[in-house]
Amino acid sequence: MTVTLAITSISLEMGFKALSDPLRLQIIDLLQEQELCVCDLCDRLQVRQSKLSFHLKTLKEAGLLRATQQGKWVYYSLNLPQFTVLEQYLADLRQLSPMRPPRVCSED
């Protein structure tokens, strides 16, 4: 296995893990409509700031979010190219899956 493949695999793992939590899916749902700052997300999701910060970090480290500071505020938005990486992995899986006949267990 090449280094490139390993890196790809890790970004898939991290991306999918980041998407495996209800609060994080809610964050994405909100950001899908528009860029928001942390205090907005706090208000809308009714969660503590430190909790939100933890989950935003998880999503950002997975490459799914981008953060830009504007004055005191930090605005988060979706990083769509990284979503596309995950989508492409799933699309490839589906399309390459040949539906070969199952092998028989005692074949070798």
Added chain:
Amino acid sequence: MTVTLAITSISLEMGFKALSDPLRLQIIDLLQEQELCVCDLCDRLQVRQSKLSFHLKTLKEAGLLRATQQGKWVYYSLNLPQFTVLEQYLADLRQLSPMRPPRVCSED
């Protein structure tokens, strides 16, 4: 939020969580080529049978795998429609994302 939306969200969470582990991605990689029984997967991945059983269960409960028993052997294969559910979620996100101008935090 409707019950249907909640169910969808849970199946997304479970699906993405199931994909967030290196061994499970390896399992999928092998099954993408062909249906395999547990003993084959054990051989190829060089992991203990109970460990494999745990991860196969995780994938199966997320709807990503199907299992069929043939004699003493249980063959696992990909359940492609469930992969499509995840793929579609990502595709919708990407396509519906309007890239609206960011809101200003002090707007209200």
Added chain:
DNA sequence: TGATCAAATCAACTTTATTTGATTTGATGG
């Protein structure tokens, strides 16, 4: 029926993820 083998399950344990409240950092504006 009893031996055998594949696979699932279990209980105990280790590791990783998440939550919480408190503190720190860093930008802004008086």
Added chain:
DNA sequence: CCATCAAATCAAATAAAGTTGATTTGATCA
């Protein structure tokens, strides 16, 4: 410089996920 506020970080606690070796289940076949 100091006060203020948004956001990040931290340490301590809880919760969830993963690993391990042993046992159980269930199908097959002599």
